[in-house]
Amino acid sequence: MVSSTAQANRKYPDMLDLKPVLGAIDAVLGSAARPVELHEPRFGQRERELVLDCIDSNWVSSAGKYVTRFEEMVAAATGARHAVAIVNGTAALHAALVLEGVEQGDEVLLPAITFVATANAVSHAGAIPHFVDSTWDTLGLDPQALEAHLDAVAERRNGAWVNKQTGRRLRAVVPVHIFGHPVDMAALGAVAAKYELVIVEDATESLGSTLGGKGCGTFGHSAVLSFNGNKIVTTGGGGMIVTDDEAHARHARHFTSTAKRAHAWAFDHDEVAYNYRLPNINAALGCGQMERLPAMVDAKRRLAERYLLAFSDFPWARIYREPEGSQSNYWLNTLVLEREYAAERDRLLAALHGHGIRARPLWTPMHLLPMYRDCPRSQLPVAEDMHTRCINLPSSPFLAESANKV
Numbered sequence: 218m219v220s221s222t223a224q225a226n227r228k229y230p231d232m233l234d235l236k237p238v239l240g241a242i243d244a245v246l247g248s249a250a251r252p253v254e255l256h257e258p259r260f261g262q263r264e265r266e267l268v269l270d271c272i273d274s275n276w277v278s279s280a281g282k283y284v285t286r287f288e289e290m291v292a293a294a295t296g297a298r299h300a301v302a303i304v305n306g307t308a309a310l311h312a313a314l315v316l317e318g319v320e321q322g323d324e325v326l327l328p329a330i331t332f333v334a335t336a337n338a339v340s341h342a343g344a345i346p347h348f349v350d351s352t353w354d355t356l357g358l359d360p361q362a363l364e365a366h367l368d369a370v371a372e373r374r375n376g377a378w379v380n381k382q383t384g385r386r387l388r389a390v391v392p393v394h395i396f397g398h399p400v401d402m403a404a405l406g407a408v409a410a411k412y413e414l415v416i417v418e419d420a421t422e423s424l425g426s427t428l429g430g431k432g433c434g435t436f437g438h439s440a441v442l443s444f445n446g447n448k449i450v451t452t453g454g455g456g457m458i459v460t461d462d463e464a465h466a467r468h469a470r471h472f473t474s475t476a477k478r479a480h481a482w483a484f485d486h487d488e489v490a491y492n493y494r495l496p497n498i499n500a501a502l503g504c505g506q507m508e509r510l511p512a513m514v515d516a517k518r519r520l521a522e523r524y525l526l527a528f529s530d531f532p533w534a535r536i537y538r539e540p541e542g543s544q545s546n547y548w549l550n551t552l553v554l555e556r557e558y559a560a561e562r563d564r565l566l567a568a569l570h571g572h573g574i575r576a577r578p579l580w581t582p583m584h585l586l587p588m589y590r591d592c593p594r595s596q597l598p599v600a601e602d603m604h605t606r607c608i609n610l611p612s613s614p615f616l617a618e619s620a621n622k623v
């Protein structure tokens with residue numbers, strides 16, 4: 218801890234004493250084996266049984282009972298009516314954007330602070346990512362900043378909203394529930410309605426999170442989940458499109474499975490489509506994992522409580538707390554340094570790695586990556602600030618059990 222005399226003399230010491238930070242994190246991680254990764258999967262006997270059943274029955278590929286069962290379990294967990302299993306989250310985002318009518322040359326709004334897959338999926342759809350700022354209220358897209366930006370750059374031409382600087386149609390907005398913390402969807406919904414933008418939620422990090430009691434993934438017309446190895450539930454690689462719209466779900470299933478018309482033997486396909494279906498063997502793993510989702514959310518929330526408590530006395534750093542009115546799955550816990558210490562971030566990361574704690578900085582904002590440098594964007598002061606002083610800490614659910622009791 219910073220001594221009270223140092224605090225009395227000036228608000229902050231010049232250089233951070235890193236020992237108390239390491240000490241606080243060590244106390245939270247307790248007896249967990251070092252090095253401690255950011256997020257690791259864990260499988261039990263149940264996953265083993267279900268995967269073995271696929272092998273023994275020869276049903277390993279893109280048909281089989283586990284795909285349907287996994288879809289039903291994920292739909293139930295989010296509260297969405299329909300779910301369509303996809304080979305990974307990026308492919309699911311790509312397909313979801315195309316299915317929502319995003320076309321070549323459209324612009325899609327998304328936060329500059331996200332994993333690169335969100336922007337890549339927009340590019341895969343032939344559209345141009347248009348980056349907007351984030352808010353410290355949720356770590357996600359800032360609806361107010363979005364509205365102010367659109368008020369300045371959007372114009373109605375021939376019955377569509379276009380970016381008057383580029384002449385391109387503004388088609389969709391992709392909010393990302395960063396680290397499991399829900400975006401303010403009521404505020405975003407109002408802005409999307411004003412500018413007639415379709416909402417496709419990137420809920421890849423927020424399975425099990427709720428906002429006002431409603432599951433992430435049920436606010437947009439459709440939403441996307443991921444079951445990559447580092448997510449709260451994993452199928453090795455996997456994704457899902459969820460929606461309440463039955464016709465949309467039916468088309469999503471068709472469009473991601475080569476648009477093959479059902480028939481006992483004929484190969485009839487009726488549109489250019491994708492082979493994006495999740496194999497049964499991955500879905501089997503997912504079924505086993507989904508049985509444990511409530512327990513994993515509970516463990517992650519307990520781990521977050523430990524981190525919050527461990528850092529509650531730090532004057533120059535805090536653990537990010539879930540937004541008001543939400544229940545976050547706390548996919549990744551985030552340490553936020555005070556602005557004065559942004560320059561210390563990498564020294565802290567190096568010390569953590571040297572100590573067997575595989576912490577990571579926030580993703581490089583999309584507009585700073587070479588391939589997205591020239592994309593349209595709003596002012597991004599919060600995104601750039603966030604990037605300089607957030608650090609993700611190990612957050613695997615099983616760490617809640619190794620933590621020292623406080």
Ligand SMILES: *Cc1c(COP(=O)(O)O)cnc(C)c1O
Nearest residue numbers: 305306307332334335421443445
């Ligand atoms: C994980 C993730 C995705 C999708 O990732 P896949 O590895 O393709 O499943 C998309 N967006 C965000 C924000 C993510 O964290």
